[in-house]
Amino acid sequence: xxxxxxxxxxxxxxxxxxxxxxxxxxxxxxxxxxxxxxxxxxxxxxxxxxxxxxxxxxxxxxxxxxxxxxxxxxxxxxxxxxxxxxxxxxxxxxxxxxxxxxxxxxxxxxxxxxxxxxxxxxxxxxxxxxxxxxxxxxxxxxxxxxxxxxxxxxxxxxxxxxxxxxxxxxxxxxxxxxxxxxxxxxxxxxxxxxxxxxxxxxxxxxxxxxxxxxxxxxxxxxxxxxxxxxxxxxxxxxxxxxxxxxxxxxxxxxxxxxxxxxxxxxxxxxxxxxxxxxxxxxxxxxxxxxxxxxxxxxxxxxxxxxxxxxxxxxxxxxxxxxxxxxxxxxxxxxxxxxxxxxxxxxxxxxxxxxxxxxxxxxxxxxxxxxxxxxxxxxxxxxxxxxxxxxxxxxxxxxxxxxxxxxxxxxxxxxxxxxxxxxxxxxxxxxx
DNA sequence: TCTGGGGTCCTAGGACCC
DNA sequence: TCTGGGGTCCTAGGACCC
Numbered sequence: 387x388x389x390x391x392x393x394x395x396x397x398x399x400x401x402x403x404x405x406x407x408x409x410x411x412x413x414x415x416x417x418x419x420x421x422x423x424x425x426x427x428x429x430x431x432x433x434x435x436x437x438x439x440x441x442x443x444x445x446x447x448x449x450x451x452x453x454x455x456x457x458x459x460x461x462x463x464x465x466x467x468x469x470x471x472x473x474x475x476x477x478x479x480x481x482x483x484x485x486x487x488x489x490x491x492x493x494x495x496x497x498x499x500x501x502x503x504x505x506x507x508x509x510x511x512x513x514x515x516x517x518x519x520x521x522x523x524x525x526x527x528x529x530x531x532x533x534x535x536x537x538x539x540x541x542x543x544x545x546x547x548x549x550x551x552x553x554x555x556x557x558x559x560x561x562x563x564x565x566x567x568x569x570x571x572x573x574x575x576x577x578x579x580x581x582x583x584x585x586x587x588x589x590x591x592x593x594x595x596x597x598x599x600x601x602x603x604x605x606x607x608x609x610x611x612x613x614x615x616x617x618x619x620x621x622x623x624x625x626x627x628x629x630x631x632x633x634x635x636x637x638x639x640x641x642x643x644x645x646x647x648x649x650x651x652x653x654x655x656x657x658x659x660x661x662x663x664x665x666x667x668x669x670x671x672x673x674x675x676x677x678x679x680x681x682x683x684x685x686x687x688x689x690x691x692x693x694x695x696x697x698x699x700x701x702x703x704x705x706x707x708x709x710x711x712x713x714x715x716x717x718x719x720x721x722x723x724x725x726x727x728x729x730x731x732x733x734x735x736x737x738x739x740x741x742x743x744x745x746x747x748x749x750x751x752x753x754x755x756x757x758x759x760x761x762x763x764x765x766x767x768x769x770x771x772x773x774x775x776x777x778x779x780x781x782x783x784x785x786x787x788x789x790x791x792x793x794x795x796x797x798x799x800x801x802x803x804x805x806x807x808x809x810x811x812x813x814x815x816x817x
Numbered sequence: 818t819c820t821g822g823g824g825t826c827c828t829a830g831g832a833c834c835c
Numbered sequence: 836t837c838t839g840g841g842g843t844c845c846t847a848g849g850a851c852c853c
Contacts, residue, residue, distance in 0.1 A: 396853095417821035424821065442819040458821090485853050572851045604827065605851075633823055640818085682820055729822090 387501060387524055387551075388617070389491035390531040391474060391508075394519040394539055396487035397425035400466050401456050403517040404807045412453045416441050419639050419799045420457055457800035465808045469516050477508050490528060498551065505547030525550040528619050529612035532569040533559055533587065553615075560588035560613060570609035575602050587613060628666050628735060634658040635729025639799045641680055642725045648677065649712055653779035655730035656704075656711035663702035663732060664764060669741055671700045671734025673707060675714040680726035689725075691718040698744035700736060703756040704763060707732070708779055 393399060397415040402408050412429035416422065423430075423439045433451055435444065441455065467486045474481045480492035493501060505522045512520045523534025530550050537559065538548035550556050566576035568587050578601075584590055590598075591613040599607040611618050634655040642648050652675055663670055676692035693714045701707070711730050743750075766775050773780075783792045 419819090419821075421819075421821055438821085440820040445819095488853080570851070574850065603850090629824075631824070635822065637821065680820090727821095731823095 387493045387496070387498065387526060387549075388528050388531045389478070389493050389501075389505065390484075390523045390528065390535045391470075391489045391491060391512075392521050392523070392532075392535045392539070393470065393487040394521060395425060395427050396467075396518075397456075397458065397463055398427040398430075399518050400463050401459075401804055402427075403466065404804070408454055412451060413456070414444070414453060415456045415458055416802065417458060419637060420455075420801060421637065424458065455802055457803040459804050459806065461806045461809055462804065466516060466518060469808075470512055470518060470520065473512050473515055474508075477511065490531070491522075493524065502547055502549050505549070506545045509546035520546065522547045523550075524548070525556075526615050527612040527617045529569050529609055530556065530559075530615070533563055536563075536567065556615065557588060560591055561586055563587040565590050568609060568613070570605060570612075575606055578602075628668055628737070629662075630735055631731060631733045632659050632662045632670070632735070633729060633731040634662070635676075635727065635731075637727045638725070643721075643723070645715075645719050645721075648719065648725055648728060649715055650780065650782055651728055652677075652711050652715050652730060653708045653777065654782075655728065656707040657777065657780055659730050659732045660702055660704040660707040660760065661764065663735070664738075664760060667738045668735045669700035669702045669738045670697070670707075670732035671736070672696050672732065673710050673714070674731040674733070675711050675718065676729050676731070677715070677718060677725055678727040679723050683724070683726075686724050687722070689720055689723045691720070693718045696734075698747045699753070700734070700741055701753075701756075702738060703753075703760045704777060705756055705759065708777055712779060 398413045401413060401415065410429065411427075412433055412435070413427040414423045414430050414435060415425040417424045420441050422441065423435060423437060423444060426435050426437065430453060433448060433453070435448065435453070439447075444453065444455070463486060471481065471483055471489060474489055474491065478491040478493070479495060482490045482492070484490055496504070501524055505524055509520050509522055512518060521535050521538040523531040523536070523538055524547065525531040525534045534548040534550045538544045538546055541548075550559050563586055565571055565579050565585055565587050566573075568590065571579070571590070579585075579590060584593070591610060593610070595607065595610060598610045608618050636651065636655070638651070642651070656673070656675075659670075659673075672694055674692055674694040677689075679689045680686060681688065695710045695714055697706070697710070707730075763775055767773065785792055
């Protein structure tokens, strides 16, 4: 059997851990720049707050609903996630973290007749130790465990743990389950199924396998098999060791026309990619920069372009990535465009221990210097706080009104951020 | 005024090879 | 008028996920 642990309204629940006064209050968490709603508490969902709703529209549509909004606080969420995973690893034989708020439990070898009770106790323990409500679905396959976890979440009678053990329970569960809620069935396939009159998961599972394969391709066929009780999605495959691409991108609070400003953003994204690469002991062979205008402003000239650079020798040093990104940006920058978003992506990722040096251009001493500079940056920033030391190209500047002085500004708007309760004692007051 | 960010895998089609 | 066949690799785009 497989278990799926899923935190209830994860980001909102994290905010509530240190704000128990919000326990029955509608809460939402916003994306970067306080742009859109990315998480909603149960109360907010009941009010009809859609996922992805722009914050300004939320204010317009729910002026007096008493909704409390937070900027996203990924430091807090990551830390709480780590604490939950730690408890799961203590209690379950084998755990695969699937996302920041989900983990699969490999439950072979455990007594099936005791799994339900064991699961209830596990969820209660996570709640007691971390303050986070979690739900657990147990079933023969991962896709069915996902189904079960949604029932566990929805109906209090399950005491946070729902198990699909035999054929009859499976049929019943799928019959009452909307097909568009099935893991692996997205918007497109769901729309196509609806047009054929298939609205629940059982209808999908009852289609001929060959038809599903031909019409919806391999991933949907795997979902079909999983719903029919065949375990095809392997836990091992999902154990993410090294990411194959790494991306850092942002939308800007306003719009940008100045190439120097744009360059500062791109330099920071490149530096962040370099940091992420080093964190997983990797190097990249290729770097891509992309810039975009504001797609919501149809009255403005639209522009969307990207360019890539291949390194002679794979690298993860901040200096090399920032330099390459700056050079690429100069090739695609077009004056007169109001830029809204930019990003840096690195790919061709391999292990830092197995670098293939370029035959003609490789300079071991220069490389060693770059690597030690990057390592020093990491050590300082780990200890003193992110972005304590950055390259000159990464500095955001804001001139004073008289133009005589320059100060640093935060590029991201996070006006409603909660304190980093669990990781930075100095940032909030007790009591 | 204000509209998120970061991934994975699959498939089709073109480039290229012998 | 005639102008092969079979294979691999790469890339862009689609679909999905959280």
